[in-house]
Amino acid sequence: MQLVFADHPVPSVVTKSIFLAGPSPREANAIDWRHEAISCLCSSSIDYDGTVFIPVPEQRFYGTDYDPSAWTYDNQISWECECRHVADLIVFWVPRHVNGRMPGFTTNVEFGEDLHCGKIVYGRPEDAEKCLYLDKRMKDLKLPVFISLEDTLHHAVSLLGTGAFRTSGEVYIPLFIWKTEQFQSWYFNLKTAGNRLEKAKLLHHVESSNPKHVFSYLLWVKVWIEAENRYKENEFVFARKDISAVLAYYRDSDEDIKIVIVKEFRSSVNNADGFVYELPSGSSSSPSMDPQFTAKHELEEECGLTIMDMSRFKFIEQRQVAATLSSHRAQLYSIELTKDEYENILKNEIKNKTFGVPDDSERTYLTMVSISQLQHSLLDFSMLGMIYCALFLNKQD
Structure with missing residues (x-):
C-alpha cells in the first residue's frame, strides 16, 4: 500500500487510489482517525494494495518533530484539491464533534464539491453530530450511508476491484472514466497521433441505469501536441457513447x-x-x-x-x-x-x-x-x- 501525505507530490503511477476525506483533529494530543483507517485497509479482511491519499503532512501524522513553516495553508489547500481530483474514490468518514475537537467545517465544503463527482463513499459514527444533511444528500443519490469505518472502507475497496495501471498524466483520469470505451477510444487515437496527455480534470458526468454505466462526461485536458511542440490546455473533451x-x-x-x-x-x-x-x-x-x-x-x-x-x-x-x-x-x-x-x-x-x-x-x-x-x-x-x-x-x- 502506498501512502501519499499532504507534503508528498502527486504519484506518477497509480493502479487504484483512495482519498481519506473528513475532519482532522484540532488538538495536538488527539489521535487522527486515519490511523484506524490504515489499519483497516491493511487487515486481512480488506488487504488493500493501492494508493491512499492522507491530507496531513507525514511527520505531523506520525507525531514526529517537523517544521510547521515548511508546509503552508495554501500548500495544503492546493494539495487537497489536486489529489481529490486524482483519487479514484473519495472516502468521507465524518466523526464530527462541534465542540472544537473535530468540527469538520472544511469537510462540509469538500463534501459539497465532491457530491456529484461519481467517486464518493460516505460514512460517520452513530454519535457524529450535525450529519443529517450529509446523510440526506447521499440517500437522495441512492448511495449508502455507513456507520462503521471498516464497512465504509470495505465498500470502497470492493468498488475499485483490481484497478487499472496508469502513469504520468493518466493518473488524473478517475478509474470509472478510464474504463469506459469512450475514453479508451479517444485516448488510443491521441497516443497514435504522437500526442501526450499531461493533465486532466473531470468536470461532469452522466450515468445511465439498467445497467448502470457512464453515458457521457466532460473532461478538461492538457495535451502535449507533438507535431507543434506545444501544449493545448484551454479546451475540454465532451464524450458520449458512440x-x-x-x-x-x-x-x-x-x-x-x-x-x-x-x-x-x-x-x-x-x-x-x-x-x-x-x-x-x-x-x-x-x-x-x-x-x-x-x-x-x-x-x-x-x-x-x-x-x-x-x-x-x-x-x-x-x-x-x-x-x-x-x-x-x-x-x-x-x-x-x-x-x-x-x-x-x-x-x-x-x-x-x-x-x-x-x-x-x-x-x-x-x-x-x-x-x-x-x-x-x-x-x-x-x-x-x-x-x-x-x-x-x-x-x-
Missing part, C-alpha cells in the same frame, strides 16, 4: 430517393421548429453490442420497422460527428426499403404515430424526405453529411 445511424431509403418509380427521417424534441435544438430532424440513431448500454445490431434496434425503436435479414444492412463507414465539440463517432449503415416497408412508413407518417422509449422520455415521429427536398429541410450539417456519404460517395444512387 452511435449507430441508419440511412433507410426507398427508390420510387421515377428514381427519386426517399429517406426516412426521425423527428424528435431535444432540448439543445436551435431552430425555429423546436425539433431535431435526424437519421434513426442511438447507442447501446452494452459495450459488447455489435453496432449493426444497435442500428437494427434503433430502426425498430424509433421507426417501428423490424428488419430480420441483417445482411440488408450495408456498412458505410465510421466517422466522428462533431470533432470540435465531442469525441464520439457514428457507425453509419444504409438499407434499401421494400415497397411494403416504405408504404408502412408513409401510413405512420400520416397518422403522426409516435415511437421511442417512454421510460427515457423519448418520443419520435416519422417523415419521408426526398433528395430534392434536402436543401429545404431542417436537417443539420452532420445529418446532411451522413446522407451525402451514404448515397453519393458510396455510389448507391
Whole structure:
C-alpha cells in the first residue's frame, strides 16, 4: 500500500487510489482517525494494495518533530484539491464533534464539491453530530450511508476491484472514466497521433441505469501536441457513447430517393421548429453490442420497422460527428426499403404515430424526405453529411 501525505507530490503511477476525506483533529494530543483507517485497509479482511491519499503532512501524522513553516495553508489547500481530483474514490468518514475537537467545517465544503463527482463513499459514527444533511444528500443519490469505518472502507475497496495501471498524466483520469470505451477510444487515437496527455480534470458526468454505466462526461485536458511542440490546455473533451445511424431509403418509380427521417424534441435544438430532424440513431448500454445490431434496434425503436435479414444492412463507414465539440463517432449503415416497408412508413407518417422509449422520455415521429427536398429541410450539417456519404460517395444512387 502506498501512502501519499499532504507534503508528498502527486504519484506518477497509480493502479487504484483512495482519498481519506473528513475532519482532522484540532488538538495536538488527539489521535487522527486515519490511523484506524490504515489499519483497516491493511487487515486481512480488506488487504488493500493501492494508493491512499492522507491530507496531513507525514511527520505531523506520525507525531514526529517537523517544521510547521515548511508546509503552508495554501500548500495544503492546493494539495487537497489536486489529489481529490486524482483519487479514484473519495472516502468521507465524518466523526464530527462541534465542540472544537473535530468540527469538520472544511469537510462540509469538500463534501459539497465532491457530491456529484461519481467517486464518493460516505460514512460517520452513530454519535457524529450535525450529519443529517450529509446523510440526506447521499440517500437522495441512492448511495449508502455507513456507520462503521471498516464497512465504509470495505465498500470502497470492493468498488475499485483490481484497478487499472496508469502513469504520468493518466493518473488524473478517475478509474470509472478510464474504463469506459469512450475514453479508451479517444485516448488510443491521441497516443497514435504522437500526442501526450499531461493533465486532466473531470468536470461532469452522466450515468445511465439498467445497467448502470457512464453515458457521457466532460473532461478538461492538457495535451502535449507533438507535431507543434506545444501544449493545448484551454479546451475540454465532451464524450458520449458512440452511435449507430441508419440511412433507410426507398427508390420510387421515377428514381427519386426517399429517406426516412426521425423527428424528435431535444432540448439543445436551435431552430425555429423546436425539433431535431435526424437519421434513426442511438447507442447501446452494452459495450459488447455489435453496432449493426444497435442500428437494427434503433430502426425498430424509433421507426417501428423490424428488419430480420441483417445482411440488408450495408456498412458505410465510421466517422466522428462533431470533432470540435465531442469525441464520439457514428457507425453509419444504409438499407434499401421494400415497397411494403416504405408504404408502412408513409401510413405512420400520416397518422403522426409516435415511437421511442417512454421510460427515457423519448418520443419520435416519422417523415419521408426526398433528395430534392434536402436543401429545404431542417436537417443539420452532420445529418446532411451522413446522407451525402451514404448515397453519393458510396455510389448507391
